[in-house]
Amino acid sequence: MDRLLKLLKTNARLTDAELAVMLGKTEKEIAEEIAELERKGIIKGYSTVIDEDVIAKDYVTAIIELKVTPKAQVGYDGIARHIAQYPEVESIYLVSGGYDLSVTLRCRTLKEVSDYVAQRLATIDGVVSTTTHFFLQKYKESGIMLISEDEDERIMQ
Amino acid sequence: MDYNKIISKKACSIKPSGIRKYFDLASKLGNVISLGVGEPDFHTPWVIRREAIKTLERGRTVYTANPGLIGLRKAISDYVFKRTGVEYDPEGGIIVTVGGSEAIDLTVRTLVEAGDEVIIPEPSFVCYRPIVELAGGVPVIIETKEEDGFKLKAEALREKITERTKLVILPYPNNPTGAVMSKSNLEPIAELLRGTDIMVLTDEIYSELTYGEKHFSIISLPDMAERTVYVNGFSKAYAMTGWRLGYMCGPKEILRHALKIHQFGIMSSPTVSQYAAIEALKSCDEDVANMVAEYDMRRRFLVSEFNRIGLKCFMPEGAFYVFPCIKSTGLSSDEFCEKLLYSKRVAVVPGTAFGDSGEGFVRVSYAYSRQHLKTAVEKIEEFLKELENAD
Numbered sequence: 096m097d098r099l100l101k102l103l104k105t106n107a108r109l110t111d112a113e114l115a116v117m118l119g120k121t122e123k124e125i126a127e128e129i130a131e132l133e134r135k136g137i138i139k140g141y142s143t144v145i146d147e148d149v150i151a152k153d154y155v156t157a158i159i160e161l162k163v164t165p166k167a168q169v170g171y172d173g174i175a176r177h178i179a180q181y182p183e184v185e186s187i188y189l190v191s192g193g194y195d196l197s198v199t200l201r202c203r204t205l206k207e208v209s210d211y212v213a214q215r216l217a218t219i220d221g222v223v224s225t226t227t228h229f230f231l232q233k234y235k236e237s238g239i240m241l242i243s244e245d246e247d248e249r250i251m252q
Numbered sequence: 253m254d255y256n257k258i259i260s261k262k263a264c265s266i267k268p269s270g271i272r273k274y275f276d277l278a279s280k281l282g283n284v285i286s287l288g289v290g291e292p293d294f295h296t297p298w299v300i301r302r303e304a305i306k307t308l309e310r311g312r313t314v315y316t317a318n319p320g321l322i323g324l325r326k327a328i329s330d331y332v333f334k335r336t337g338v339e340y341d342p343e344g345g346i347i348v349t350v351g352g353s354e355a356i357d358l359t360v361r362t363l364v365e366a367g368d369e370v371i372i373p374e375p376s377f378v379c380y381r382p383i384v385e386l387a388g389g390v391p392v393i394i395e396t397k398e399e400d401g402f403k404l405k406a407e408a409l410r411e412k413i414t415e416r417t418k419l420v421i422l423p424y425p426n427n428p429t430g431a432v433m434s435k436s437n438l439e440p441i442a443e444l445l446r447g448t449d450i451m452v453l454t455d456e457i458y459s460e461l462t463y464g465e466k467h468f469s470i471i472s473l474p475d476m477a478e479r480t481v482y483v484n485g486f487s488k489a490y491a492m493t494g495w496r497l498g499y500m501c502g503p504k505e506i507l508r509h510a511l512k513i514h515q516f517g518i519m520s521s522p523t524v525s526q527y528a529a530i531e532a533l534k535s536c537d538e539d540v541a542n543m544v545a546e547y548d549m550r551r552r553f554l555v556s557e558f559n560r561i562g563l564k565c566f567m568p569e570g571a572f573y574v575f576p577c578i579k580s581t582g583l584s585s586d587e588f589c590e591k592l593l594y595s596k597r598v599a600v601v602p603g604t605a606f607g608d609s610g611e612g613f614v615r616v617s618y619a620y621s622r623q624h625l626k627t628a629v630e631k632i633e634e635f636l637k638e639l640e641n642a643d
Contacts, residue, residue, distance in 0.1 A: 249286075251278070
């Protein structure tokens with residue numbers, strides 16, 4: 096990944112001026128590069144990594160492993176697109192291995208998750224089975240540590 | 253018992269490192285934002301650590317050959333050849349040492365006779381002068397200047413060469429200034445030394461950490477390898493400071509004698525570290541490149557910030573330090589560092605810790621996260637404003 100994208104990925108709030116200094120370019124060049132990355136659809140958006148454990152306890156995140164039978168013509172995409180529409184779905188990936196689709200769900204309660212899986216996911220035509228894993232503790236997200244890092248033990252030399 | 257009577261005069265005369273004082277002070281104060289370290293903030297790349305674990309699991313915990321594992325010496329030989337075009341024979345041309353520091357010590361102890369003069373450009377790392385003095389040598393200091401980008405000039409070197417000159421130390425890329433010596437900077441130095449019996453000790457521990465042109469070594473110039481001991485190591489490039497592993501390459505006639513000192517003083521360098529270092533040379537080019545890219549961004553950020561807040565700072569081309577000028581505050585380097593530490597809990601190192609010519613400057617390490625650097629700069633900016641208001 097190019098250096099500009101790497102910087103934005105860990106901190107999307109860096110200003111054009113700050114980016115220009117660090118990358119040895121002008122502000123204008125940076126603004127143009129970012130505009131180009133957005134236009135090409137390489138940058139899809141700018142989000143904030145929030146440690147939600149700090150502000151709220153009343154939510155549940157789960158990963159649902161879905162085994163599906165791909166449909167003719169649309170393959171896995173049809174089912175994935177259908178699932179992706181629900182606002183509770185944070186991410187959805189087609190994966191290799193023992194199952195096919197990995198769905199990350201975010202709800203307010205355990206009950207909501209189980210209702211969603213039982214009523215929405217399991218009933219979709221082509222879904223063969225579901226396995227639900229609840230998150231217990233988040234350590235790192237989007238490349239950012241959510242737990243405190245080790246103390247700096249280095250001495251001045 | 254009167255210990256003062258029994259300690260050798262040489263040991264007594266050695267002054268402790270000027271960095272230590274600030275570290276002790278900072279430790280006492282607590283909660284200090286340090287910009288003082290001289291080692292990477294990155295962890296050693298995982299593949300290297302994994303190799304060390306494997307080595308331990310296999311029970312490879314015995315001494316190695318005195319000059320180091322032959323596999324490592326071969327890998328070092330390839331590495332140095334690839335970067336400098338000079339081929340050192342793994343049999344006799346390379347010694348694996350306990351950090352670059354031991355290699356410096358070995359070189360000096362092997363070459364320097366009582367009264368021999370050793371030319372040291374300053375500001376530079378704190379170890380050269382005491383090592384030379386312990387060997388009975390006479391340090392001859394060349395004060396490099398900001399207007400020359402703290403590079404060693406041939407004219408300055410010529411003035412210091414006498415009949416007693418045994419060794420010239422070339423500490424580039426430089427700690428603390430970040431100065432580098434390009435091929436064209438080195439050529440007149442080499443020209444001056446060719447045909448003499450003066451040796452060069454080139455300390456290239458920061459050679460991987462350059463941000464403009466690739467590092468150039470004096471051994472790549474004609475006739476220079478035969479009059480140079482080349483010192484490098486794993487600490488800075490591969491973030492392996494605590495592994496204590498460096499090496500020296502040089503003429504076999506010299507290393508043969510250095511090996512005896514190493515053999516009796518050290519035996520062999522840490523075995524686990526040596527196995528891990530083979531892996532470092534084999535598969536970590538990309539890790540190094542990523543670290544260099546990150547350092548480069550911090551370097552640009554810090555230089556821009558120091559200039560913005562009114563401390564003139566030139567753009568260093570190597571290592572991981574910037575060396576801003578603090579003369580505008582009217583304080584000495586020592587006063588600046590002490591006041592900053594007490595009033596803002598930010599620790600930087602006075603330029604004078606690296607020689608008298610460092611007066612008027614402070615060393616700021618950027619082996620810290622960008623967020624850490626940003627916070628520190630904000631504090632320094634507050635400090636400068638308060639100084640101004642106090643006037």
